Amino acid sequence: MSVGAPRSLASSGQKPIAEILHPLSAAEEQLSVTVGGDKEAGLTNGTPVETSSPASTSSLLNRLQLDDDLEADIRDPYAEAAETRDLFVTVDDPKKHVSTMETYITYRVSTKTSRVEFDLPEYCVRRRYQDFDWLRIKLEDSQPTHLIPPLPEKFVMKGVVDRFSEDFVETRMKALDKFLKRVADHPVLSFNPHLNTFLTTKDLNKRQGLALLSKVGESVKHVAGGYKLRARPAEFGAMGEYLDTFNQKLGTIDRIAQRILKEQSEYLTELREYGTVYSSWAGSEDELRRPLEGVGGCVTTCCGALEDLGDGMSQDILPVLREYVLYIESMKSVLRKRDQSQAEYEGRLEAAVLRKQEDRTPMPLEVEKCQDKVECFNADLKADWERWQSNKRHDFKQLLTGMADKNINHYEKCQAAWESLITLLQDKQTEDKTSETN
Amino acid sequence: MADCGSNEEVAVIFNTDITSTESENNLINTMVEIGATLLRKMEINVTEAEKRTGKNTVNMQETYTVYLIETRSAETVPEGGTPTTPDTLWRRYSEFELLRTYLLVTYPYIIIPPLPEKRAEFVWHKMSADNLDPDFVERRRVGLENFLLRVASHPVLSNDKIFFLFLTEEKEWREVVLETGFQDKVDSRLKSLSAMFRVKNPDKRFTALKHYSDELNSVISQLLRVRAKVADRLYGVYKVHGNYGRVFSEWSAIEKEMGDGLQSAGHHMDTFAASIDDILEEEEHYADQLKEYLFYAEAVRSVCRKHELIQYELEMVAQDLVSKKQQKEELATGTVRVFSLKGMTSKLFGQESQEQRESRLAALEQSTREGEETLKERNTECQEFVRTAWEDIGRFKEQKDRDLREALISYAIMQISMCKKTKGEDDRSAEARTELSI
Numbered sequence: 036m037s038v039g040a041p042r043s044l045a046s047s048g049q050k051p052i053a054e055i056l057h058p059l060s061a062a063e064e065q066l067s068v069t070v071g072g073d074k075e076a077g078l079t080n081g082t083p084v085e086t087s088s089p090a091s092t093s094s095l096l097n098r099l100q101l102d103d104d105l106e107a108d109i110r111d112p113y114a115e116a117a118e119t120r121d122l123f124v125t126v127d128d129p130k131k132h133v134s135t136m137e138t139y140i141t142y143r144v145s146t147k148t149s150r151v152e153f154d155l156p157e158y159c160v161r162r163r164y165q166d167f168d169w170l171r172i173k174l175e176d177s178q179p180t181h182l183i184p185p186l187p188e189k190f191v192m193k194g195v196v197d198r199f200s201e202d203f204v205e206t207r208m209k210a211l212d213k214f215l216k217r218v219a220d221h222p223v224l225s226f227n228p229h230l231n232t233f234l235t236t237k238d239l240n241k242r243q244g245l246a247l248l249s250k251v252g253e254s255v256k257h258v259a260g261g262y263k264l265r266a267r268p269a270e271f272g273a274m275g276e277y278l279d280t281f282n283q284k285l286g287t288i289d290r291i292a293q294r295i296l297k298e299q300s301e302y303l304t305e306l307r308e309y310g311t312v313y314s315s316w317a318g319s320e321d322e323l324r325r326p327l328e329g330v331g332g333c334v335t336t337c338c339g340a341l342e343d344l345g346d347g348m349s350q351d352i353l354p355v356l357r358e359y360v361l362y363i364e365s366m367k368s369v370l371r372k373r374d375q376s377q378a379e380y381e382g383r384l385e386a387a388v389l390r391k392q393e394d395r396t397p398m399p400l401e402v403e404k405c406q407d408k409v410e411c412f413n414a415d416l417k418a419d420w421e422r423w424q425s426n427k428r429h430d431f432k433q434l435l436t437g438m439a440d441k442n443i444n445h446y447e448k449c450q451a452a453w454e455s456l457i458t459l460l461q462d463k464q465t466e467d468k469t470s471e472t473n
Numbered sequence: 474m475a476d477c478g479s480n481e482e483v484a485v486i487f488n489t490d491i492t493s494t495e496s497e498n499n500l501i502n503t504m505v506e507i508g509a510t511l512l513r514k515m516e517i518n519v520t521e522a523e524k525r526t527g528k529n530t531v532n533m534q535e536t537y538t539v540y541l542i543e544t545r546s547a548e549t550v551p552e553g554g555t556p557t558t559p560d561t562l563w564r565r566y567s568e569f570e571l572l573r574t575y576l577l578v579t580y581p582y583i584i585i586p587p588l589p590e591k592r593a594e595f596v597w598h599k600m601s602a603d604n605l606d607p608d609f610v611e612r613r614r615v616g617l618e619n620f621l622l623r624v625a626s627h628p629v630l631s632n633d634k635i636f637f638l639f640l641t642e643e644k645e646w647r648e649v650v651l652e653t654g655f656q657d658k659v660d661s662r663l664k665s666l667s668a669m670f671r672v673k674n675p676d677k678r679f680t681a682l683k684h685y686s687d688e689l690n691s692v693i694s695q696l697l698r699v700r701a702k703v704a705d706r707l708y709g710v711y712k713v714h715g716n717y718g719r720v721f722s723e724w725s726a727i728e729k730e731m732g733d734g735l736q737s738a739g740h741h742m743d744t745f746a747a748s749i750d751d752i753l754e755e756e757e758h759y760a761d762q763l764k765e766y767l768f769y770a771e772a773v774r775s776v777c778r779k780h781e782l783i784q785y786e787l788e789m790v791a792q793d794l795v796s797k798k799q800q801k802e803e804l805a806t807g808t809v810r811v812f813s814l815k816g817m818t819s820k821l822f823g824q825e826s827q828e829q830r831e832s833r834l835a836a837l838e839q840s841t842r843e844g845e846e847t848l849k850e851r852n853t854e855c856q857e858f859v860r861t862a863w864e865d866i867g868r869f870k871e872q873k874d875r876d877l878r879e880a881l882i883s884y885a886i887m888q889i890s891m892c893k894k895t896k897g898e899d900d901r902s903a904e905a906r907t908e909l910s911i
Contacts, residue, residue, distance in 0.1 A: 277727055284724040291716045298713055302706035309699045316692040319685065322874040326881045333885070428731055435738055443896050450892035453885045460882055 123147040124219045124234065126212035129204045130161075139163050140199070142208055144215065146234045152226065158235050164189070166239050167211055173229035174218065179372050180415040181224060182423055184217035185361030186210070187354070206354050213358070217426075223415070267374060268413070274420060275370055282363045289356045296345055303341050310334035329456045336452040344445045348438075355434050359427065366423065373412050380405035516545045516559075517625055517640065519618035522610045523563070538610055539563040540617055544640050562643035566591070569617060571650060572639050576630060578655045581779040582862040583630060584869045586623035587768030589616025595697040595760065597704040597753070608754070612761055619765070629865070665778050668785035676859070679780050682866065686773040693767040697760060704753050715746030745895070752891055759887065762880040766873060773869070776862055783858055787851045794844040801837045804830060 128143040146158040167186055174183045187210035191198055198204075218224045233239065313331030317324045380402070387402045521541040529535045543559035569588055576585050593609050621640070624630045635653065638646050721739030725732040 280727050281724070284720055284727075287720045288717070288724075291713060291720065294716075295710065295713050298706065298710045302703070302710050305699060305703045305706050309696075309703050312692065312696045312699055316696065319688045319692065323877055323881075326878050330881055330884065333888070431731065432734070435734075446892040446896040450889050450896070453888045453892070457882060457885050457889070460878070460885075 120220070121149045122219045122225055124215045126162075126208055126215055129208050131199060132163075138199070140204055140207075142211060144234060152231055153235065155235075160234065160237060162233070162239075164207070164211070166233065167214065169239065170218075170229060170233045171214075174224060174227055177227060177229065178224060180369070180376075180412040181221070182362075182366050182369050182416075182419040183224070184214050185358055185365050186214055188357070188361075202350070206350060210354060210358060221422075267377070270417070271370060271373065271413075275367070278363050278367055278370075282360060285356055285360050285363070289353065289360070292348065292353060292356065296348060299341065299345050303338060303345070306334060306338050306341070310338065326460055329459060333449075333452045333456050337449045340445050340448040344441060347441045351437060351441075352434060355430060359430070362423070366420075369416060369419075373409075373416055376405075376412050377409050380409045514546065515625065515640075516543075517618070517621050518543045518559075519614050519621065522614050525565075537565055538613075539565045540614055542621070542640060560641065562641070564639070564643075566613070566617075568639075568647070569620065571647070572636065573620075574659075575635055575650055575653070575655050576624070576633070577775065578658045579633070579635075579653075580629060582776060582858050583627070583865050584769065584772045584776055585630070586620055586627070587765060587772055588620050589613050589761070590764060590768075595701045595764075597701040597708070608757075612757065616761060616765070628868075629861075660779070660782060665782055668782045669778070672781055672785050673788055674784070676780065676784065678863070679777050683774060683777040686770045686777065690767060690770040690774070693763055693770065697763055697767070700756075700760060704756065708749055708753065711746050711749035714742050718743035718746065748894065755887055759880060759884050762876070766877060769869075769873070773866075776866070780858060780862065783851075783855050787848075787855050790844065790848050790851050794841065794848055797837060797841045797844055801834065801841060804834050804837065 123146065125145045126142050127145070129140050130142075132139055132141055141161040141163045144158075144160050144162050146153070148156060164186075168189060171183055171186055174181075187207050191203075218227075218230060224230065310331045313327050313334065317327035317331065320327060383399075383402045383405050387399055519540050520543050522538050523541070524536055525539050526534060526536050541561055541563055543561050545557055545559040566588075573585060573588055576583075589612070593606075624636055630636065635646075635650055638649055642649070718739045721735045721742065725735035725739065728735060
């Protein structure tokens, strides 16, 4: 889940949007590097921002200076990213904590990095799900134009699911690891100061941050409210439609997968009984005892293989489907924010145009700011969309080939069991024949 | 009249009361070969099944199936020659039943091969239990052929005239069978039941055999029942996978790069789901092999029951003889050993005359002698029954071990080919999925 290195810096406001090449886009053309204008001067690391600009220019410049090769092979962004990645994160080692108030699980979050934004090259902290949730909220609010990867579900029905069972913890941990890796591989999100805090600070003081954030969030909403969207660009409309259909298909696939698991488990129950009947028959036979026991043994082996297949399915396949459903929700909310942003711009523009016609005042600054916002938003979104699509293709290819591999594996196990039985029985046959002729 | 072949190598054993028409039909040789069976000289096939309608015994229209029996001399065809056209006749299931009942009564010491089931039992949900269903008819055809081959290869049964006529004489066979009067020899169920409970000195070997046949019956029934449930569940698993086919196809419509890969994944799922029909159809053949031995268990039980009856009657005769001897002794010596009403009345109401006593003694002498003869006969009968029965039981045991071992091996081979086929599908599917370009 990594992305290509940023290809160029975008400047907003001085060029029409069509000419601006976003650092996050997968375009092949020779990209120009321009340092951002004074509008961006206020941006430095660590400040939560309202506007949707890319990461601070200084850090991007640093990265570009580190990278010699700008021409990335877009066909294999993962291999290329591996070479240039300078931030590695891992989530592992779940531990249970029991206190008087509550019981919860913490995970070890390890970081290795060569980035200058980090004081040390290595960090190791313990985080619980709440902390990841905090990080996500912070990211969403501070980078509203970007797609934030999803977290595994927050709430689980206490009666139905055991929050402390090995399987549940394992599945959740893998999802948290994926989340963090996706953020760390994102060229903009990975430089977010909250991520830095999350990875490095021993004790996250969350309450303060949240309060501040909610104020900011509200003001954004207040500004954007009250304007209607005139015409959504076709590509964003298409994205929305795609997401709706994709969501539907994922839901269907999840339901089918669950139904298969159920049917398979019922099949397994019957198959087990089937195996035991052969073994009990063997008890009343002489010559046939070995073949019958053999068949019973093969059936039992197949049962074991089937159980493994089912486990594999629930551990590897269902979580990915769920993750993408959450991802889709995330993406849709970003699209909505973009629409709001565009609506605001159009509203202000309309008002300004009317005023301009009346008293020939120049285009007010706010309108231009709005326009910038929209254009940056669109660019960020498009770039994130491409990346998301690419991740999706990779993930689902892995998923489907994984499914196929597991199935092949399963049938190989069964086949081997039956083949060894035949060898056993045929050996006995030749054994008997030679003893007869002797 | 069927012509069984115009060559002198046909050698069968017949009763000497052969009719002139039969002898006209080239049944010239009555050479006896030790251990010869009909099958060595005659090829037997049940090749076709056809629907007929006709009036039954209560004068109502009914539809039934008839089966075509083809017979042909088994001599090798000379080079370049055409094989002789077979003789054919049609038989319906009830005629097979009649033949079998005849054999059961005529050879009570032989384990008579069973017929395929009258009605479809142990079905899993998809199979129709309808006797006119083409799959059922086909499997019955195979079962009937198997029955004929079993009888024709039996050292004792294959020499039976009625059996030969069954294969060669279409129209008048029924009358000939009924003329033998075999139906009078059928033991009543009640007689058999009472014998079972009253035998004083049961033969240990037969008791063990009865016990074994009960166990075989029970375990094969259980196996067939569970197998049907397993088949039902497996069918469900495969069919649900088919649902993937449609959703993958729908999903591929909204994808650009992934479209082709998803389409082929969808097709693979459809093929996979459809493959279950053939798999389960093949398994029915295995189920039929098991069913044959399920019914064979009943035939074994029949022989045991007959033995019980013979043993019981032997004991009755022996007991009868003992009581007659005692009476004789009493009469001769005047001592009363056993209380008898007659003895008491004669004591009370006066002695009988010397003449009367002597005539009674003479009558008893004769009766005793007759009883001794009967006992000897019955004893011989019983011993002969036991001897011939154990010969056949030995033969049956070897046949059973051989056949069931083969059935288990071919079941294993079937499982292997099923694994290979499904894996092959999966290999292709994995290739298809690599088409999912990023």
